Amino acid sequence: MQAAPAVHKDSLVLALDFGGSKLVAALVEPRRGKIIFKTRQERLPTANAQRSLEQMIALGRRVLLEEQLSGNALLRLGVSFGGPLSHDRRSVLRSMHVPDWEIFPLAERLEAAFGCPAFMDNDANAAALGEWRFGAGRGLDSLLYVQISTGVGAGIIANRRLLRGAGLAGEFGHMTITPDGPRCVCGKRGCVESFAAGWALARDGRTALANAPQDSLLRKLSAGDPQRLDARLVCEAVRQGDPSAAAIVDRASRALGMAIANAVILLDPQAVVIGGGVSRSQDVLAAPLTAALTANLPPMFQGRCPLKFSQLGGDETLLGAALLNQ
Numbered sequence: 001m002q003a004a005p006a007v008h009k010d011s012l013v014l015a016l017d018f019g020g021s022k023l024v025a026a027l028v029e030p031r032r033g034k035i036i037f038k039t040r041q042e043r044l045p046t047a048n049a050q051r052s053l054e055q056m057i058a059l060g061r062r063v064l065l066e067e068q069l070s071g072n073a074l075l076r077l078g079v080s081f082g083g084p085l086s087h088d089r090r091s092v093l094r095s096m097h098v099p100d101w102e103i104f105p106l107a108e109r110l111e112a113a114f115g116c117p118a119f120m121d122n123d124a125n126a127a128a129l130g131e132w133r134f135g136a137g138r139g140l141d142s143l144l145y146v147q148i149s150t151g152v153g154a155g156i157i158a159n160r161r162l163l164r165g166a167g168l169a170g171e172f173g174h175m176t177i178t179p180d181g182p183r184c185v186c187g188k189r190g191c192v193e194s195f196a197a198g199w200a201l202a203r204d205g206r207t208a209l210a211n212a213p214q215d216s217l218l219r220k221l222s223a224g225d226p227q228r229l230d231a232r233l234v235c236e237a238v239r240q241g242d243p244s245a246a247a248i249v250d251r252a253s254r255a256l257g258m259a260i261a262n263a264v265i266l267l268d269p270q271a272v273v274i275g276g277g278v279s280r281s282q283d284v285l286a287a288p289l290t291a292a293l294t295a296n297l298p299p300m301f302q303g304r305c306p307l308k309f310s311q312l313g314g315d316e317t318l319l320g321a322a323l324l325n326q
C-alpha cells in the first residue's frame with residue numbers, strides 16, 4: 001500500500017467561514033481536500049462587523065495554536081462570507097443577516113492579523129467550488145450549486161470555471177417568484193429566499209404554531225415556544241407527519257423548484273447540487289423539490305439534469321474557500 005503523501009506545512013490554508021449564524025475556522029490541505037482541524041462558534045447575537053472579525057481572528061489563532069503553526073507557515077487564508085462582496089473581492093458590501101457590515105475591508109484586516117494573503121468569495125461560490133472539486137459535482141464541466149441555509153444563494157460552475165459576472169452572479173435567492181409574495185431581507189417581495197430560506201421556514205413555522213391546536217406536533221416539538229421553531233424543527237415535524245409543517249415545506253419547495261428550473265433553462269448545467277444547513281433534511285426536501293423542478297421544466301430539459309445533494313456534510317464551504325487563490 002502506498003503511504004499517504006506527507007502534508008507540507010507550506011501547503012496549508014486557514015479557511016474561515018463567516019456564516020449568517022456561525023463562525024468556522026479550519027486548517028485545510030487544499031490539494032487533497034482534507035480538513036486537518038476545525039473549530040466553530042456561534043456568532044454572538046450582539047456582534048457587529050468589528051466584533052465578528054475579532055471573534056473570527058481568535059478562532060483562527062486557536063486553530064493555528066492547536067497545530068503549533070504561526071501565520072507565516074500558511075500558504076494563504078481562504079475566506080467565505082455570507083453576503084455580497086466588492087468587485088475585487090477585498091471588501092464586504094453588506095450582510096443581509098448581520099448588522100454593520102457595510103463596505104468593510106475584510107481581506108485587508110485578516111491579512112494584517114495573520115500575515116499572509118487572504119482571498120475571499122461569497123459562501124455559495126465557495127461551496128460550489130468545494131462541491132465541484134471534492135463532492136457531488138466532481139468531474140463535471142458545469143454545475144449549479146444551490147445553498148439553502150440562513151439565506152438562499154447559488155454558485156455557478158460553467159466551462160470548469162466559477163461564473164462571477166461583474167461580481168454578483170448567482171444571487172439566486174433574490175430572483176422573484178411572486179411579485180406580491182412575502183417581504184424579503186433584500187427589501188423586495190416574493191424572492192426565492194422569502195419562501196425557502198431558513199428564516200422563512202422559521203417564520204412560517206411560527207405562524208403555523210400560533211394557529212395550531214393544543215395537541216399539534218409543532219407545539220410538542222417546540223414546547224410551545226415560537227423562538228425554538230427553526231427550519232430544522234419544521235422539517236422534523238414533517239418527518240413525524242405534521243400536516244401544517246408539510247404545507248410549509250411544500251410551498252418552499254415549489255418556489256425553490258420553480259427558480260431552479262428557470263436557472264437550469266438559462267444555464268443547462270450537467271447537475272444541480274443542493275447544499276447548506278437546511279439541505280441536511282434531504283429526506284424531507286428531495287421528493288417535493290424534485291416534483292417542483294420536474295413540473296417547471298419543458299420537455300427538452302426533462303431527465304437531463306440530475307438533482308443531487310451535497311456529499312461533503314457541510315464542509316463544502318470551507319473546502320472551497322481553501323481553494324480560492326486569486
Ligand SMILES: [Zn+2]
Binds near residue numbers: 173174184187188
Ligand atoms: Zn430578496
